Amino acid sequence: MSTLPDVETLRLCSMLASAAFGLVFTMLWWRERSALHMLCWAASSFLYALTIIGFGIVGRDAFGLTSLLFGGLASSNILGVSGMRSLEGRSPFQWWMLLPIVAAPSLHGLPRLAIATGHLPLDSVLPQIGDAIGLSLSMILVGCAFLFGRTAYRTAGHRIVGCAQLAYVPAYALSVAGEFGTLRDVELLALLGMLSDQLLLGILNMGLLSIPIERAQRDLRQAALRDTLTGAWNRAGLHEQMGRLIEPGASVLVIDIDHFKTINDRHGHAAGDAILALIGREAALFALEDGGELGRLGGDEFAILLPASCEDALGFAEGLRARLARKTAIVHDWSVSMGLAAVQPGESDFDAALHRADISLYRAKAHGRGRVAA
Incomplete structure (x- = not known):
């Protein structure tokens, strides 16, 4: 009997958790319609939940559809950065945000297309390596944007979200290593990704929720130390x-x-x-x-x-x-x-x-x- 966790059960848990956070972000945005960062974070959570459902429905061989789902995963991460930038009054999108959205589906689909056309052997590990690299690129870019990107005030929430994003990368690396061992027939990328979700998904979203709270607290402290007429320090x-x-x-x-x-x-x-x-x-x-x-x-x-x-x-x-x-x-x-x-x-x-x-x-x-x- 297998001792590995059931991927479908883990996928359901991740989907429900992500949808729940999406509802929270939506309600916060509904209360204050000018809070576009909450709308971006809600879209990110719902898109991730829908993508997970898609992976449960679409078969592994339909690499055209799964390539789109990989693009959805990258897009859900990028929407997190868009929300952060909106909160700071900056443009929600920049050109570099397209890189993971293009890279993730390309690195997933092209090796499988090469196998289907006979340019790669059926037992090639390049598809699994491409999947891991595409998702890792997305996580690294988003994590670094939260940790090191330009911001007027970097909160603990920024650091929590950035570290949570980067913490997915070791799991993707392990999934590649497993392709060279006895677990090659197991969906390691999905398994390790869903296991990571159980630990990191809540941390990541709580970090997002804390960012505007910390900013508001800082603004209140700053206001208490400023002269209201001149804006100078009191x-x-x-x-x-x-x-x-x-x-x-x-x-x-x-x-x-x-x-x-x-x-x-x-x-x-x-x-x-x-x-x-x-x-x-x-x-x-x-x-x-x-x-x-x-x-x-x-x-x-x-x-x-x-x-x-x-x-x-x-x-x-x-x-x-x-x-x-x-x-x-x-x-x-x-x-x-x-x-x-x-x-x-x-x-x-x-x-x-x-x-x-x-x-x-x-x-x-x-x-x-x-x-x-x-």
């Missing part, structure tokens, strides 16, 4: 950035709007808010070019933390002041004063440098405003 957010940037040679630039109360009184608070938002936008972009971070200390006062790699902090400050001076669309008669100070050897935080920058700021205001003092 004091708590700026404090978190300090630990990353603190080292001798790093600098603090304190920025204060000159006569801000007068601007509010003369032009209205809406104009004052618009200037604050403008500084938050322009100063943050300017600081980012040198690896710096912008924070709002309160009222009309901002601070920029500059890393030690920004060797000309004074030139940076003058460049930013000139950049802001050109922004006259809201109010013509406004300017900023700036105070600059460097972190000294032996200082473990920015507090002392921030105090020195404040003193420099007062000196800039005392000497006529609209200037930088260091």
